Amino acid sequence: MGFRLKLREPLSDGLKRVFREQIQSALELCRHPAKQRGVTAHEVRKHLKKLRAAMRLAIGEVGKNQHAGEDRCVRKIGRLVSDLRDAQVRLQTLIQLRDETRKRSGEDSFPGIEELLALERESFSAAFAGWQKQAIPQLERVEARLLKWPLENLTWKQICSAVEKIYKRGQRGLAKTIGDPDPENFHAWRKRVKDVWYQLRILQPLKRKF
Known part of the structure; x- marks a missing residue:
């Protein structure tokens, strides 16, 4: 169906469908993990972020x-794999930097750091082995509860208000980041930008209504 509402779909039905599709996609990955290291954790986290963005539309x-x-x-489920995913990203980033340096100088750089990051990743992989089995029942319970949310009276005014609030949080985050370009501020602002992006993707097919 895609990560979006449909023109002739009741608003409550469409939003619950988005909930269900994101959870089912995450469940499918947990039940049938990708062979490539780190892919499953990354994709599950993406579906959870999309789910949380969709859930915010119903807050009113x-x-x-x-x-x-x-x-x-949902955040608790995401934390099952966040450290593992972060360790994988750190190692991948260093490998990319190493390869670029090798092209220019012909030498291997950062061998000690690469070894440490690889050990870190393996440590997290061992610590979080079987995280999928923990995530599956939690996702199933969240799905059951979300599909019971009373959204029959959800209005476009409430939807627009939810998007507006996230957008304003993003504006405040941008102003804070410009004033203090700290990595944590950039990270917080980036999360708000993603929230708005996901929500506009959900609503994009309905732009003629606004």
Whole structure:
């Protein structure tokens, strides 16, 4: 179906379909992991981020408390693999830098650091072995609860309000980052940009309604 609503689809049905598709995609990856190292963790995290962005669109109808409770559950699932994924990214980044340096100088650079990062990745892989088995029942429970959210009276005004709030948070984050270009500020701002991007992707087919 794609990560989007459809023109002739009731709003509540469409949003719940998006919830279900993202969770089912994450479940499929957990049940049938990719052979390439790190791919499964990365793709599962992407689906969870999309799910959380979609959930925020319903906050005006379900309320802050109910949304916050389910959001915490989804974040908890994401944390099962966040350290493993971060370790993989650090190693991949160093390998890319090493390859670029080798092209220019003909020498292998950072051998000690590369070995340490590889050991870090293996350590996390061992520590989080079997994370998929932990994630599957948690995802199934989240799906069951989200599909029971009372969204029949969800309105476009509530949807637009949710997007506006995230957009304003992004604006504040950008201003903070410009004033203090700290890596943490960039990271926080980047998350808000992704939230808006995901939400606009969900709503993009309906742009004629606005």
